Amino acid sequence: MRATRRRGASALVATLLLAVATVTLASVPPRPLRSVVTLVHALGLRVATDWLAVVALLSLGERVATGEESITRATVRRLALAVFVGGVAIEASPLVRLVAEPSAVTTTVLVEEVAGALQEGLFAAGLFVGTAAGGAALRDALGDRAGGGLPLAPSERRLPRVSPRAVGRVARVMGVAAGLWFGIEVASRLALGVPYFWLAVGESAVGGLGGAVDYGVLIVAFLALAVDGADARSVVGGAAAVWLVLVVLGIAVGVLSAGLGVVLVGATATPMGAVEAAGMGLWPAPDSWAQLLATGTFLAGAAGLWVVQRTVPERGGPEPSAAVDDSGAPR
Incomplete structure (x- = not known):
């Protein structure tokens, strides 16, 4: 029962933080109420998808914190499948509204969604x-x-001990995810028909790389919290570091995409106008929704982990006293 309450409390904190971030981003700068509602709906899909992953991570974090349940590959696979299926259902939910409307759903919209x-x-x-x-x-x-x-190994170091081996494992996982993302993107574009094949391939590759980099930064930040623990210093400093690294790497991906665009113009029949229209060479602004929502996802996970750490007693600490009757035997 205590474990259930801890999971519920951490998930509630994470949910509230992501909800506040969504409404804030949709309302600033001031917008009409109808615009706010529309943006909350659009941003809410991304927030809800990330929320599933955060809650699944908090579930694993509590198992590590308590040591009461072992974490097996089967456990990770089941939770990963639940996150994937739930994320797909959330992101595909607008199709229900489109199908219910009197007008027919076009093939383009269906494939893209x-x-x-x-x-x-x-x-x-x-x-x-x-x-x-x-x-x-x-x-x-x-x-x-x-x-x-x-935390696994708290220390007074300024930088947590996140080993290169762990970062390499993260890179491999996100490489696989980016590869699958790239395959789906290229297949959908080819199915719809594209005027410039190599531009579609290059744009898809940049998109997959950008997503892998963004989520990879979040993963490393969560691992840093697992090593040193979630407290005011690590949460605030980690959020600032996540935002800064996302901005810097976003610029790097933008520069890479600009170079790729130049290569496409020089080596293929892709015109410069098509490259510019595709947005090759652009990078997200520091205050863009993508950057701020990723930082909000980190804050939500960090706050939930902080709740788990605060409510789980230390190993070897005193156990809650059991009620006893007059004879001294536990009830």
């Missing part, structure tokens, strides 16, 4: 699997320094 739902579900599941795989590699790398429960 289904492909987008699969892609978002993939990255949400990748966020969960990458964190689980990185955490396992991290515990192996820490060895004797990894204590029982969470």
Whole structure:
């Protein structure tokens, strides 16, 4: 029962933070009420998908913190499948409204919505699997320094001990997710017909890389919390670091896409106008919704982890006293 309450409390904190972030982003700068409602609906799909991954991670975090249940590959697979299926269902939910409308749903809209739902579900599941795989590699790398429960190995260092092996494991997982995302994107574009094949391939590759980088940053940040623990310093500093790294890497991906656009113009029959229209070479602004929502996802997970740490007693600590009767025997 206590474990259920802890999970509920951490999930509630994460949900409230993501809800506040969604409404804030939709309302600033001030917008008409109808515009706010529309944006909350659009942003809410991304928030809800990330929320599934965050709640699944909190479930694993509590198992590590308490040590009451072992984490097996089957457990990770089941939770990853639940995150993927749930994410796809959330992202595909607008199709229900479109199908219910009197007008027929065009093939283009249907293909784009289904492909987008699969892609978002993939990255949400990748966020969960990458964190689980990185955490396992991290515990192996820490060895004797990894204590029982969470945090794994708190220290006074400015930078947490996130091993290169754990980062490499995260990169492999997100590479697989990005590859699948790329395959779905290219297949959907070819199915709809594209005037410039290599532009579609290049744009899809940049999109997959950008998503993998964004979620990879979140995973490494969550692993840093697992090592040092979630407190005011690590949560605030981690959120600032996540935002800054996302901005810097977003610029790097934009520069890479600009170079790829130049290569496409020079090596293929793709005109410069098509490259510019596709947005090759652009990078997200520091205050864009994508950057801020990713930071909000980190804050939600960090707050939920903080709740788990605060409510789980330390290993070896005093157990709650059992009620006894007059004879001294436990009831």
